[in-house]
Amino acid sequence: MGTKFVEKADEEGFLLIDGAVKIEGFIPEDSVSCHKCQEPAIYYEPFDAFICAYCNIWLEGRCGDAGCRYCENRPEKPLPNENQRRRMRHS
Numbered sequence: 329m330g331t332k333f334v335e336k337a338d339e340e341g342f343l344l345i346d347g348a349v350k351i352e353g354f355i356p357e358d359s360v361s362c363h364k365c366q367e368p369a370i371y372y373e374p375f376d377a378f379i380c381a382y383c384n385i386w387l388e389g390r391c392g393d394a395g396c397r398y399c400e401n402r403p404e405k406p407l408p409n410e411n412q413r414r415r416m417r418h419s
């Protein structure tokens with residue numbers, strides 16, 4: 329082992345989650361904590377929102393702007409969760 333669940337990817341501005349999922353984002357120094365697990369939240373750049381990678385949840389609601397390009401494309405969960413729900417797509 330020795331791989332952290334959340335670590336910096338080799339590419340600047342990216343994080344590697346669970347050694348498998350690379351996302352564009354970072355953990356700000358004054359980051360908020362997840363209300364469930366208390367781990368520091370990740371700022372998930374493409375969706376302009378904080379997430380918890382451990383719980384795989386969004387820590388912010390949608391902004392409520394109709395036609396907001398961030399929220400419009402927001403999946404139900406921030407991470408694909410490869411281990412648990414591989415290939416789960418609605419047909």
Ligand SMILES: [Zn+2]
Nearest residue numbers: 362365380383
């Ligand atoms: Zn959490």
Ligand SMILES: [Zn+2]
Nearest residue numbers: 391396398399
């Ligand atoms: Zn929005």
